[in-house]
Amino acid sequence: MEGKHVVESMMLGAKICEFSSGTLWRGWSLLRRSAAFLVEYMKEQEYASLDDFRGLGVQYMMPADLIDWGVGRVAAAVDAGKCTGCGICCHNLCWAMSLDGDGDIASCSEELCGACGLCVAVCPENAVTLEAAAHTRTEQQIYAALADAEERALQA
Numbered sequence: 001m002e003g004k005h006v007v008e009s010m011m012l013g014a015k016i017c018e019f020s021s022g023t024l025w026r027g028w029s030l031l032r033r034s035a036a037f038l039v040e041y042m043k044e045q046e047y048a049s050l051d052d053f054r055g056l057g058v059q060y061m062m063p064a065d066l067i068d069w070g071v072g073r074v075a076a077a078v079d080a081g082k083c084t085g086c087g088i089c090c091h092n093l094c095w096a097m098s099l100d101g102d103g104d105i106a107s108c109s110e111e112l113c114g115a116c117g118l119c120v121a122v123c124p125e126n127a128v129t130l131e132a133a134a135h136t137r138t139e140q141q142i143y144a145a146l147a148d149a150e151e152r153a154l155q156a
């Protein structure tokens, strides 16, 4: 959770936003930065109060099974210029993400990426985006590749 997520949550009707895991990842200054983001956002959009935009996004909501998540057609991409190699998106978070041989930059193994967007959300440098994949994969191929990766890791 950070400033832009506060706005997104309020657009969907939230009256409060919790930062518990966000402060663990990014420290207590996250609260101050998020409040500053919210103030700046409201100034730019000329909103005088939270009620001016709370719930505006509800009209665009739809059942999850009707949404095209792009699974198999998009994959995480790391901006090497922004990545600090902190490893938050790798390690225990996702099989698809790993640091390069020097441990400097993360990269995504496209065949393992299910386009969930978790790495995008947790990266403190905003270095990850979801982009069109070089190769299209079916969900079954992704699950099979993940099972193989898990098996290899267990045997290592």
Ligand code: SF4
Pocket (backbone or CB within 6 Å): 078, 082, 083, 084, 085, 086, 087, 088, 089, 090, 105, 106, 122, 123, 124, 125, 126, 127, 128
């Ligand atoms: S979380 Fe972001 S900065 Fe850290 S390794 Fe992953 S892409 Fe790089």
Ligand code: SF4
Pocket (backbone or CB within 6 Å): 075, 076, 093, 094, 095, 096, 097, 108, 112, 113, 114, 115, 116, 117, 118, 119, 120
């Ligand atoms: S989008 Fe999801 S599956 Fe793909 S690399 Fe990021 S965390 Fe892993």
